[in-house]
Amino acid sequence: MAITLNSGFEMPIVGLGVWRMEGKDIRNLLINAVKIGYRHFDCAADYQNEREVGEALTEVFQSGLVKREDIFITTKLWNSDHGHVVEACKNSLRKLCLDYLDLYLVHFPIATRHTGIGTTSSAIGEDGILDIDTTVSLETTWHAMEDLVSMGLVRSIGISNYDIFLTRDCLAYSKVKPAVNQIETHPYFQRESLVKFCHKHGICVTAHTPLGGAVANTEWFGSVSCLDDSVLKGIAEKYKKTVGQIVLRWGIQRNTVVIPKTSKLERLRQNLKVFDFELAKEDMELIKSLDRNYRTNQPAKFWGVDLYA
Numbered sequence: 001m002a003i004t005l006n007s008g009f010e011m012p013i014v015g016l017g018v019w020r021m022e023g024k025d026i027r028n029l030l031i032n033a034v035k036i037g038y039r040h041f042d043c044a045a046d047y048q049n050e051r052e053v054g055e056a057l058t059e060v061f062q063s064g065l066v067k068r069e070d071i072f073i074t075t076k077l078w079n080s081d082h083g084h085v086v087e088a089c090k091n092s093l094r095k096l097c098l099d100y101l102d103l104y105l106v107h108f109p110i111a112t113r114h115t116g117i118g119t120t121s122s123a124i125g126e127d128g129i130l131d132i133d134t135t136v137s138l139e140t141t142w143h144a145m146e147d148l149v150s151m152g153l154v155r156s157i158g159i160s161n162y163d164i165f166l167t168r169d170c171l172a173y174s175k176v177k178p179a180v181n182q183i184e185t186h187p188y189f190q191r192e193s194l195v196k197f198c199h200k201h202g203i204c205v206t207a208h209t210p211l212g213g214a215v216a217n218t219e220w221f222g223s224v225s226c227l228d229d230s231v232l233k234g235i236a237e238k239y240k241k242t243v244g245q246i247v248l249r250w251g252i253q254r255n256t257v258v259i260p261k262t263s264k265l266e267r268l269r270q271n272l273k274v275f276d277f278e279l280a281k282e283d284m285e286l287i288k289s290l291d292r293n294y295r296t297n298q299p300a301k302f303w304g305v306d307l308y309a
C-alpha cells in the first residue's frame with residue numbers, strides 16, 4: 001500500500017526506521033526486511049549508519065531481490081549542514097551508494113554551527129546550549145533543497161519536526177511544496193490540528209516514533225509507553241493482534257505513514273502485518289480519546305534548548 005505524494009511519486013505507507021540500529025545488525029535486518037516485504041526505509045545522516053545501509057542496499061540490488069526503483073529511501077539533512085545542503089546530500093548519496101534519493105527531509109527546523117559535512121555533531125556553546133547558526137534561515141535552506149530536485153539528486157523534498165506555523169511559512173516561501181512533514185505522533189501525542197493542516201495543504205504526514213518509542217524512549221527519555229496502555233491492550237485482544245499492530249493500524253487509518261523501528265525479526269514481520277484487518281469507527285474513536293499531548297522524544301536532553309518551547 002502506498003500514498004501518492006504531491007510530487008507525483010508514491011511512498012509505501014509502512015516503512016522501517018533505522019534510528020538506533022547498530023551498524024553491525026543492519027545488513028541482516030535490511031535483507032530480511034526486504035524479503036518480508038518492506039519497500040521503504042527511513043534513514044538520516046544523524047543516525048550514523050548510512051554507510052551500512054548503503055552496503056546492505058547494494059547487496060539487495062545485486063542479488064536481484066528487488067530493483068532500485070522498487071525501494072523508497074528517505075534520508076535527512078542534519079542541523080549543522082543547513083548552509084551546505086548540496087554537499088550534505090551528495091555525501092549521504094555516496095554513503096547510501098545511491099544516485100538519487102526518494103525523499104530528502106530537513107531533519108529539524110534549526111541550523112547549528114557547521115562542523116564539517118556529515119559530522120552531524122550538535123555543538124554546544126560555552127553557555128551550555130546549542131550553538132545556533134543565526135546566518136542561515138529556514139527559507140534559504142529550503143531553496144537549496146529545491147535545487148536538489150532540479151539537479152535530479154532527489155525526487156521529493158520535505159520537512160521534519162515543523163509545527164503548524166513553520167509549515168505555513170514553508171508553504172509561503174516554497175516554489176516546490178514540501179511533500180512530507182515527518183513528526184512525532186502516536187496515540188499519546190495525536191497532534192490532530194497539525195495532521196489536519198498538513199493534509200489540507202497536500203502534505204503527507206509521516207509518523208515518526210509511531211509506537212511512542214516504546215522501551216527505547218523509556219530508556220532514553222524516561223517516557224511512558226503507549227504500548228502498556230490498558231485500553232489499547234483491550235483493543236488488541238478484541239482483534240487478536242498485538243498492541244503494536246493496533247497502534248500502527250490506527251496510524252494508517254488516520255492517513256499517516258508509519259515508520260516503526262525494530263531490530264527483531266519477529267517484530268519486523270508483525271509491524272508489516274497490519275493490512276489484514278480494519279479498526280472499527282468506535283475503536284478509532286476510543287483511541288482518539290487516549291491523547292495526552294505527550295511528546296516522548298526530547299532532543300532538548302542533548303541540546304540544552306527546547307526546540308518545542
Ligand SMILES: NC(=O)c1ccc[n+]([C@@H]2O[C@H](COP(=O)([O-])OP(=O)(O)OC[C@H]3O[C@@H](n4cnc5c(N)ncnc54)[C@H](OP(=O)(O)O)[C@@H]3O)[C@@H](O)[C@H]2O)c1
Nearest residue numbers: 017018019208209210211212213214216244260261262263
Ligand atoms: N525525524 C525525526 O526527528 C525522527 C525522530 C525519531 C524517530 N524518527 C524515525 O522514526 C523511526 C521510528 O521511531 P523510534 O525508533 O524512535 O520509535 P518507535 O518506532 O515508535 O519505537 C521503537 C521501539 O519500539 C520497539 N518495537 C518495535 N516494534 C515493536 C512491537 N511490535 N512491539 C513492541 N515493541 C516494538 C523497538 O524495540 P526493538 O528494536 O527491540 O524491537 C524500539 O524500542 C526511527 O527509526 C527514525 O527512522 C525520526
